[in-house]
Amino acid sequence: MNAKRTDKLATGLLYTLAGIVVLILVFLLGYIILRGLPQLNWRFLTTPSRAFTAGGGIGIQLFNSLYLLILTMMISMPIALGASIYLNEYAKPGKITNTVRTMIEILSSLPSVVVGLFGFLLFVVQFGLSFSILSGALALTVFNLPLLTRSIEDALKSISNDQRNGGLALGLSKWETVTKIILPAAVPSIVSGLILSAGRVFGEAAALIYTAGQSAPALNFADWNPFNIDSPLNPMRPAETLAVHIWKINSEGIMPDSSAVSAGSAAVLIIVVLIFNLLARWLGRLLFKRLTSGS
Amino acid sequence: MQTEDRYIIDFDENQEIALETKDLHIYYGDFEAISEADLKIPRFQITALIGASGSGKSTFLRSLNRMNDGIADVKGEIWYRDLNLNSKEIDVYAMRRQIGMVFQRPNPFPKSIKENITFALERHGMTDKQELEERVETSLKQAALWDEVKDKLNQSALALSGGQSQRLCIARAIALQPDILLLDEPASALDPISTAQLEETLVNLKEQYTIVIVTHNLPQAARISDYTAHFSKGHVIEFNDTKDTFTQPMVKLTNDYITGDFG
Amino acid sequence: MDKIRESLLKPSRTSKLERRGKLISLVSLSSICLVVIAIFIFIAFRGLATFTSDHVSLVDFVTGTVWNPDVEVNGQPLVGALPMITGSFLITILATALALPFAIGTALMMTDITPKMGTKILQPVLELLVGIPSVVYGFVGLTVVVPFIRDVFGGSGFGILAGTFVLFVMVLPTVTSMTVDALRSVPKNYRSASLALGATRWQTIYKVVLRAATPGILTAIVFGMARAFGEALAVQMVVGNAALMPSSLVAPASTLTSVLTTGIGNTVLGTVQNDALWSLALILLLMSLTFNLVIHFIAKRGELKQ
Numbered sequence: 001m002n003a004k005r006t007d008k009l010a011t012g013l014l015y016t017l018a019g020i021v022v023l024i025l026v027f028l029l030g031y032i033i034l035r036g037l038p039q040l041n042w043r044f045l046t047t048p049s050r051a052f053t054a055g056g057g058i059g060i061q062l063f064n065s066l067y068l069l070i071l072t073m074m075i076s077m078p079i080a081l082g083a084s085i086y087l088n089e090y091a092k093p094g095k096i097t098n099t100v101r102t103m104i105e106i107l108s109s110l111p112s113v114v115v116g117l118f119g120f121l122l123f124v125v126q127f128g129l130s131f132s133i134l135s136g137a138l139a140l141t142v143f144n145l146p147l148l149t150r151s152i153e154d155a156l157k158s159i160s161n162d163q164r165n166g167g168l169a170l171g172l173s174k175w176e177t178v179t180k181i182i183l184p185a186a187v188p189s190i191v192s193g194l195i196l197s198a199g200r201v202f203g204e205a206a207a208l209i210y211t212a213g214q215s216a217p218a219l220n221f222a223d224w225n226p227f228n229i230d231s232p233l234n235p236m237r238p239a240e241t242l243a244v245h246i247w248k249i250n251s252e253g254i255m256p257d258s259s260a261v262s263a264g265s266a267a268v269l270i271i272v273v274l275i276f277n278l279l280a281r282w283l284g285r286l287l288f289k290r291l292t293s294g295s
Numbered sequence: 296m297q298t299e300d301r302y303i304i305d306f307d308e309n310q311e312i313a314l315e316t317k318d319l320h321i322y323y324g325d326f327e328a329i330s331e332a333d334l335k336i337p338r339f340q341i342t343a344l345i346g347a348s349g350s351g352k353s354t355f356l357r358s359l360n361r362m363n364d365g366i367a368d369v370k371g372e373i374w375y376r377d378l379n380l381n382s383k384e385i386d387v388y389a390m391r392r393q394i395g396m397v398f399q400r401p402n403p404f405p406k407s408i409k410e411n412i413t414f415a416l417e418r419h420g421m422t423d424k425q426e427l428e429e430r431v432e433t434s435l436k437q438a439a440l441w442d443e444v445k446d447k448l449n450q451s452a453l454a455l456s457g458g459q460s461q462r463l464c465i466a467r468a469i470a471l472q473p474d475i476l477l478l479d480e481p482a483s484a485l486d487p488i489s490t491a492q493l494e495e496t497l498v499n500l501k502e503q504y505t506i507v508i509v510t511h512n513l514p515q516a517a518r519i520s521d522y523t524a525h526f527s528k529g530h531v532i533e534f535n536d537t538k539d540t541f542t543q544p545m546v547k548l549t550n551d552y553i554t555g556d557f558g
Numbered sequence: 559m560d561k562i563r564e565s566l567l568k569p570s571r572t573s574k575l576e577r578r579g580k581l582i583s584l585v586s587l588s589s590i591c592l593v594v595i596a597i598f599i600f601i602a603f604r605g606l607a608t609f610t611s612d613h614v615s616l617v618d619f620v621t622g623t624v625w626n627p628d629v630e631v632n633g634q635p636l637v638g639a640l641p642m643i644t645g646s647f648l649i650t651i652l653a654t655a656l657a658l659p660f661a662i663g664t665a666l667m668m669t670d671i672t673p674k675m676g677t678k679i680l681q682p683v684l685e686l687l688v689g690i691p692s693v694v695y696g697f698v699g700l701t702v703v704v705p706f707i708r709d710v711f712g713g714s715g716f717g718i719l720a721g722t723f724v725l726f727v728m729v730l731p732t733v734t735s736m737t738v739d740a741l742r743s744v745p746k747n748y749r750s751a752s753l754a755l756g757a758t759r760w761q762t763i764y765k766v767v768l769r770a771a772t773p774g775i776l777t778a779i780v781f782g783m784a785r786a787f788g789e790a791l792a793v794q795m796v797v798g799n800a801a802l803m804p805s806s807l808v809a810p811a812s813t814l815t816s817v818l819t820t821g822i823g824n825t826v827l828g829t830v831q832n833d834a835l836w837s838l839a840l841i842l843l844l845m846s847l848t849f850n851l852v853i854h855f856i857a858k859r860g861e862l863k864q
Contacts, residue, residue: 007758014671017663018680021734024727025683028690028698035701082586090580091587100587103594106850109781110597111788113815114846117822117839118597121604125827142597145590162402166464168362170415170471171392173572175579180414185405196689203691206790206815210822246693247791250700251820259701266694273689291405291451376563388572389565420571474562 029270036267039260045268048218049245054257058265060216063232064133064239068212069202071137071235073194076144081183083145084152089164089178108146115143116207124211131238136212143207144197151193155186188291192284199276203269205243213238214248242269302545303333304522304535311338313475313505314359314394319371319381321354321363328354328367329529336475341497341506343516343537346526347552352509355526356477359507360394361387375474392419395468396477400484401460403452403467408444411452411463412470419471430470437503438466439496458489462496469504476500478508482515494519513553517541525549598843605840607833608637619837625801625817627831637834639814641803643841646813648718648804649793650786653725654779657733661778662768664730665737670749670763687731696795699724704796711808716798719807724796725786733782740774741767773860777853784849788842790815814838 047057083104091097119139129135159182167177183190216239219232226233240248246265249258306312314336321329329351336342344352357363359373361380364387373380380390404411412434413427421427431448435441440462444455452463461481468476478497482490490512497506498519510516516523517537524534525546533546544550608614614637622638629636664684668676703723708715744767752762768775798810799820818838825832 003758003761007760010760010764011671014663014666017660018667018676021660021664021730022679022683024730025687028727029686031698031702032694079586079589082583083590086580086583086587090583100591102850102854103591106847107590107594107597109784109788109850110846111790111815111842113788113790113818114597114601114839114843117818117836118600120822121600122596142593145593149590160402162398162400163404165362165396165398166402166404166467167415169360169391169396169398170467171388171390171395171572172415172418173388173576173579175576175583176418176572179579180418181404181406199689203689203693205691205693206819209819214823243691243693246697247795250693250697250795262697263701266697269691269694273691274686277685277689291453376560376566378563378566380566385566386568386570386573388576389570393562393566418572 032263032266032270035263036265036270039264040267044264049216049261050255052255054255056255056257056261058242058245058261058268060219061240061242061245061265062268063219064212064216065202065241065243067232068133068136068140068208068239068241069198071133072140072144072201073198075137076141076148077194079141080145080148080152083149084156085178087149088153088156089174089182104146104149107142108150111206112143112204113206115139116210118142119207120210129236131211131213131215132236133212133239134235136208136239136241137235139207139211140201140204143204144201147200148193148197151197152186152190155189155193156182158189159185185291188284188287191287192280195276195280195283199273199280202272202276203243205241205247208241208244209247212241212244214240214244216240216245299545300532301530302533302535303531306335306337312336313338313375314507315374316355316359317372317374319355319358319369319373321351321358322368322370323366327529329358332371332531334524334531334534336505336507337522338505339501339503340521341501341508341519342522342524343520344507344509344524344526345511345513345516345552348511349528350526351529352524352526353479356479356507356509357396359475359477360391360396361385362396392471393473394475394477395471395473396479397461397464397468397481399480401457401464403455403460403463405451405453407449408452408455408463409448412467415467416470434466434470435463437469437496437500438462439492439499440466456489458485458492461485461489461493465493465496465500469500473504475505475507478506480509480511483511490515513541525552527552601836601839601843604833604836605843606837608830608837612830612833614834619834623803627825627834635830635834637830637837639834639838639841641801642812642814642817642838645718645721645797645804645811646787646815646845648811649721649725649797649813650783652718652722652807653729653786654733654782656722656726657730657782658779660730661733661737661782662775664734665741666763666767668738669741670759670767684731684735687727688735692728692789692792693795695724695728696792699792699796707808713808714798714810715808716796716810717806717808718797718804718811720796720798721793721811721813722807724792725789728789728792729782729786732785733778736778736781737771737775740771740778743774744770773856777856780849780852780856784846787845787849788815790819794819814842818842 044057045062046059048060049058050056116139119135123129123135123138124131163181164177167181217237220230221232223231224233225231228234242265246262250262312335316332316334319329319332332355344356346352358369363369369381409431412431416427416430440459443459455463482493520537523537523540524531527548533544533549541553609616614634619637619639621640623640624636624638625641626636664680668680699720703720704715707720748766748770749762752766793813794816797812797816799812799816800810801812801817804811818835821835
């Protein structure tokens with residue numbers, strides 16, 4: 001009888017623990033969105049921020065975040081693709097491959113602040129790129145590469161070897177087989193992984209404060225020549241992102257409405273991450289369907 | 296008359312030889328999967344490779360167009376058009392265009408039916424639209440698939456049935472107009488009706504192609520092949536006219552195998 | 559010589575493509591490895607300067623309790639990193655310890671109690687918790703946790719405890735999903751055998767499943783600790799940023815990461831003050847490496863046992 005009672009008690013305890021975890025998430029999301037929602041309007045999303053007075057928006061930061069995300073993905077995607085292809089298709093099991101895998105694992109577990117500091121030393125100081133979008137994108141690439149490589153490798157691994165044999169038997173090279181048959185077949189899961197990593201990159205701040213910088217100079221949204229200093233596309237300008245903005249105004253903000261601005265920014269950040277999450281699932285499934293059914 | 300340990304047929308001079316292995320040994324690490332295989336593959340005939348699981352027949356087949364590169368260690372010679380294929384000077388990619396292969400499980404690419412056939416052709420430099428279309432049609436006709444798919448060439452090949460997929464894989468292989476077609480248990484994943492269609496297709500193909508087929512299905516070997524090689528524990532122990540192999544085997548082990556007596 | 563023979567004897571376009579493709583992918587992979595090596599070289603080079611060119615003794619650095627790089631005593635800057643090291647370890651251990659029961663509980667729900675429902679609800683919950691950016695955690699910590707602690711315990715509210723609460727939620731999904739993996743890898747027949755012997759579900763979980771999954775759960779804990787140890791901004795926002803030995807859990811303190819994030823921008827590259835910060839970064843890097851080694855060690859031992 002005693003064992004039965006313990007069993008019931010324990011089950012109850014497990015339900016409670018899991019329930020608390022769910023409640024934490026519900027509270028977090030509810031709190032952020034309820035506090036942030038009143039701030040959200042077109043003006044808030046589009047106007048530049050103000051350092052000392054109330055009423056600033058997050059327009060430039062939002063743009064910076066998106067631009068940085070795109071640049072980061074453009075740099076990290078080809079590298080991660082190449083690396084994962086080598087790991088999954090060419091690397092022979094052995095000491096060297098194991099060492100390489102361990103190195104990638106180490107990179108993926110490095111604190112992002114360390115990645116940021118490295119980016120500061122290499123890109124900002126050594127390469128003389130100063131605090132700029134480009135420095136930030138390179139640092140985020142370092143931060144993003146190990147996970148992206150792993151997720152693409154998993155996607156490649158999930159494609160049956162029959163497909164590889166099929167390509168080889170037709171006199172195609174491994175490279176052609178992988179890039180033209182295996183990769184397209186793996187696109188649904190690669191896209192899911194890509195979007196999820198995009199969410200991570202979008203919310204990252206620690207790797208950026210000493211690479212992309214903590215200031216958001218005014219931009220001229222009429223000038224799309226990347227070589228002009230106030231063009232939004234200029235990769236050499238410093239660019240505070242949304243995530244950095246939240247950190248910045250909370251740790252040293254002097255604007256009177258910093259709490260409202262951060263609530264709004266946090267809500268935007270969360271909503272974007274949520275959208276990325278849903279998009280990853282939906283797009284992955286959609287692409288998979290398109291791939292397997294008659295078009 | 297089952298007194299010999301080993302019997303290999305002598306072809307008469309008129310029979311052209313498409314492929315010949317000499318003293319072929321194949322190793323997986325320390326394990327010798329094939330030893331001393333000497334086999335002549337007659338041109339424009341169907342040669343069946345039979346034998347119990349683990350006898351090395353698939354390993355042997357996969358070595359013929361060097362699909363075992365990087366997997367197994369192949370020693371010995373494979374002669375094709377007076378060239379030893381098992382040597383460094385051979386460009387494997389060009390070679391595999393001449394010696395195609397179809398696998399156990401149908402493996403159409405996740406592309407349209409048409410692209411499955413044009414894909415490799417385009418990669419090999421064929422760009423002319425007209426020519427490509429013709430190849431699609433002839434290869435599908437040769438594989439006896441044309442009538443079933445001619446109205447849905449642009450649909451995904453993954454929607455085809457197992458038997459259709461396998462015939463598409465054959466069409467895909469013969470679209471490259473190879474000399475030799477290697478088939479590794481191509482019907483083992485198919486139902487009886489699809490198997491029958493496939494067999495008919497193969498018999499029709501032998502007018503233009505040399506075919507080597509690995510099969511577990513002895514009646515199939517008896518039905519479609521002209522010559523049969525029996526593999527046992529890594530050795531070719533009997534290679535003879537199919538009719539003779541199945542009616543009066545020269546080697547006792549072959550007799551045991553085809554009568555199902557493994558005792 | 560016929561055409562086919564010729565084509566077999568000269569390198570085809572395809573083989574050139576193959577060589578080029580292999581090279582491209584090898585270069586990509588090597589570049590990642592190069593970055594990893596560069597990280598260690600760069601940070602070690604900067605971090606060791608404190609000891610080589612500024613002549614601070616390593617022992618003083620690790621055991622000193624006063625962090626005030628601007629002040630020199632007997633020609634030596636006051637760079638005792640123990641307050642930050644203590645702060646980092648304290649927060650890491652407390653947060654992971656707090657997360658562990660919740661992680662195991664949640665994981666058990668997903669594997670043993672209500673696998674279907676559990677996975678349907680809890681899996682997305684975990685994914686969303688991972689997805690929330692760390693600055694958002696910091697913001698919620700700052701606006702909810704810190705005032706709460708201030709109300710209950712008095713003081714400013716900033717400190718180790720606030721950091722613990724924030725990091726608890728941040729490491730929770732990591733520890734949970736890895737625990738789930740560990741529990742799932744326990745063979746099904748262990749469970750059925752135990753149940754068939756008349757054990758209750760809880761006895762089975764407690765005596766069989768959790769024991770069998772221990773190495774995996776240990777790995778999950780170390781992963782959680784690694785994440786907690788390296789987290790910077792969320793902690794920095796709530797810990798109070800006072801480089802003092804923590805006297806209580808609710809007094810302002812600091813961690814390696816928090817001092818780094820606030821300090822690097824306020825010092826000049828190459829000065830003693832700056833070098834000392836890089837030494838903290840080096841400690842951070844080495845700790846991350848240590849966590850990795852521990853995980854490998856646990857995995858190795860697990861393999862040996864099987």
